Amino acid sequence: MTYVDLVLKQLSTDDEREALIGGDTRLTRAQARDLLFRLADGLVRRGVGPGDGVAAFVGNTPEAVLLTVAVHLLGARLVYVPPEPGTGELKALIDHAEVKGVVVDPAFSDRLDGWDLNDLPGEPAERPAAPDFTTVMYTGGTTGLPKLAVHRSDNRWTDRANTPPLNLLCNTLITHGSGSGGCRLALMTGSKLVLGPSAFDADTCVRLIREEQINATFFVPPMLYEVLDHPDCPGPQFGVVIVGGSALAPKRLRQAIEKWGPVINQGYGMTEAMAIAMMPPADIDFAKPDTLRTVGKANPVMEVETRDGDVWVRGPSVMEGYWGERPLAETADGWFNTGDMGHFDDDGYLYLNDRSKDVIVTGRTSDNVYSRLLDDFLVTLPGIRQAAAVAQPDEALGEVVHVFLVSEGPDVDVDRIRASVVAELGELYQPRGVTVVDRLPLTKVGKVDKRKLRSLFR
Known part of the structure; x- marks a missing residue:
């Protein structure tokens, strides 16, 4: 069973319950399920089948979220294309990804030609979920030339299917790891998924937290800082807040805990290797300052080592390799050098010193x-x-x-x-x-x- 099966199961119950909210669009479960199948039909009508590549050049909208599920529903290869690159690099990136077509958000149509997302839906033709699919993600490019990381379908996400439904706010781009992962989790657990704008705005974030009664969200550190500094920063209404993507200053972590309570989970991962480590709130002790600096212990399903100060990882959340290059299993026995420098303490907590390029x-x-x-x-x-x-x-x-x-x-x-x-x-x-x-x-x-x-x- 894949996460797509779980999404379909959730969208087939309690039809009038809200499932997806973004901008002026509010979709019930029934409406979301209908649109999901219509988007899949639109892709099929354009010749997309199992294994074919579909590039998604989209923003944070309900339609875009359902598009990504529709590609996986068909067993196709989803290529996330975020808006960072310039026009020339975008075209080179898509050529390199070898896709059947590009679905373009109308807001981005001045930068790239492709299948208009609004024109894509066809008939609501129901289809069973394919057993296999692939996701290709553009690396952040903060330490070198951007590449395309390939992740095969697996059952990591289905382990979280029993998570109680949440009111989850997605602040980051859905075309990146935290955004796509958060959307996936929300849909397969029957949560209400609220999408923040593609360009983060603290005013909008604070308003959505209040109006949509958000009890779960995730930030990268600069977003967290802006919300903490906001004059209308919300009080302790969260059940869980996940922070990742880059280093979190211990002073700011303490401030967040003092503001919202023991709900801050620090996640350590990257496009090439997701869910490497997690630092749960219960392990943080203000009397032990080092607990504010660590990214936690290794994910139990992952192998994590430090070699000459570099952090290396191997396991199910590590990419297969970069598109167009030999798989990691052939080049390094599945091990991946994260580019981070760090060390473990005697209790098994991982500390990151810096990015090697920084x-x-x-x-x-x-x-x-x-x-x-x-x-x-x-x-x-x-x-x-x-x-x-x-x-x-x-x-x-x-x-x-x-x-x-x-x-x-x-x-x-x-x-x-x-x-x-x-x-x-x-x-x-x-x-x-x-x-x-x-x-x-x-x-x-x-x-x-x-x-x-x-x-x-x-």
Whole structure:
């Protein structure tokens, strides 16, 4: 049984119960089921069958969510295409993915030609779910050239079918891991799925939480920070909040727990290897500061190792490989180097030091500055809301530390910040440059875009 079977089962009961909400659209279970089969019929009429590739260039809408299920229903290969790339890269990406066609959200039609999502639905022809399907996901591209990660169908998601129904708000793009996974979980558990806009907006998020009585959601850290800083930040109404995608500052984690209670779950994963580790609320102890820094213990079904400081993983949530390249099983016995640097403590908790590409190599002996460690410390200083440390080229030292700060007010005492960093982390971590900005640039996934910050020095 696949997750699609479970979705069909949920959509076949309690017809008038709301299933999908996004923008001005509100679909009951019966309406969602009808549209799902109509979308599948539209794909079949365009020649899509088992194994064929269908690219989805879509935003956060109910129709787009059901489209992704329809592709899997037919046993086809779903290729998620998020809006990050430029037009030229989009076309090259789709050519590389070898798809039968591209379904395009009307809002994106000026960037790419394809099958209009609104024109796709045909007749509501019911079909049994195919036993196998494939999902291909565009990597975030924060550490190098984007690729297409291939995930085969498996039963990981069906293990969660007994989760009680929730009112779940999806804040991230449905074409990325957390968004697609959250949508899948909501549909197969009979939850009410509420879609935030494709471009995250804290005002809208806070409003939806209140109006839709949201009790479950997930954020990447910058989204979480904006909601915590919002004047109408909601109170303790959540049963579960999942945070992942990038490092979460311990100070902000403490703030979220104090605001909402022990409901914050930190998830560690990535496009190529989802659900690597989880830190549940019960394991967090304010009296033990390290519990605010760890990403938790390894997923029981995953193998996780550190080799020379690099985190390697193997297991069912690891991709098969990159599209067009040899599978991991042939090249590395299924093991995948995450690109993260970390270590385990004696109790089996995993700590991430930094992304390998974000380490700043500086000093006369070319030592490593872990930018995440500096980011986490800077936000503990009075008046600093967000921070991002990056490498700035330097003729004498190769690289020096430059920090970008979002402050609560216009006056920032740079000398005090430097002195505080040296006192806490040592001379090596001292910022040689400090830039105060209104906000940090984010990728479409919502992560701080350090590659863009580094490009400012070229």
